[in-house]
Amino acid sequence: MTALSALTRSLSRGLVALVLLCNLTFTVQAAEIQVGFSPEGSAEQLVLNVIQRARQQIRLMAYSFTSPSVVKALVQAKRRGVDVQVVVDAHGNDNRASRAAMNLLANAQIPVRTNGAYKIQHDKVIITDGQNVETGSFNYSASAAKANSENAVVMWDVPAVASVYLEHWQSRWVQGQPYQPTY
Secondary structure (H helix, E strand, C coil): CCHHHHHHHCCCCEEEEEECCCCCEEEEEECEEEEEEECCCHHHHHHHHHHHHCCCEEEEEECCECCHHHHHHHHHHHHCCCEEEEEEECCCCCCHHHHHHHHHHHHCCCCEEEECCCCCCCCCEEEECCCEEEEECCCECHHHHHCCCEEEEEEECCHHHHHHHHHHHHHHHHHCEECCCCC
């Protein structure tokens, strides 16, 4: 087993200290932390796994949102009864591919909002079931999966961290405007 695959499987079982950009420090009991990279493929797989494992709720924030596989996974989650809501950057998603992705979500009765309150809303985060957080540089786009050098980190069973991310997500959701599908 390579060091990378061992790291990808699980970084720790025990105490993990996390320092967030908002200068909050947490010490949490983490069941598992996973990392993945692109274009090698493991970042996208982690993102899809987070969505597929959600049972009650998915809250997603995105800068670039064009990924057919992420859209498909979110629609499947909605069909299995998961409460899904998405907020994306208004400026970075004013293009045909992004509108197609957002149309698919909106037409599947998934609420989508666009946030234009900032020069860019550069967050790339998924919070599931009030417990789990996926974040990193990975945009939810085909380019992030296949062409760019990107990373994704998933923290499982970290309700204290998830709570802070949910608060941040909610603040961006409130600032956003409901997306109206174009077809």
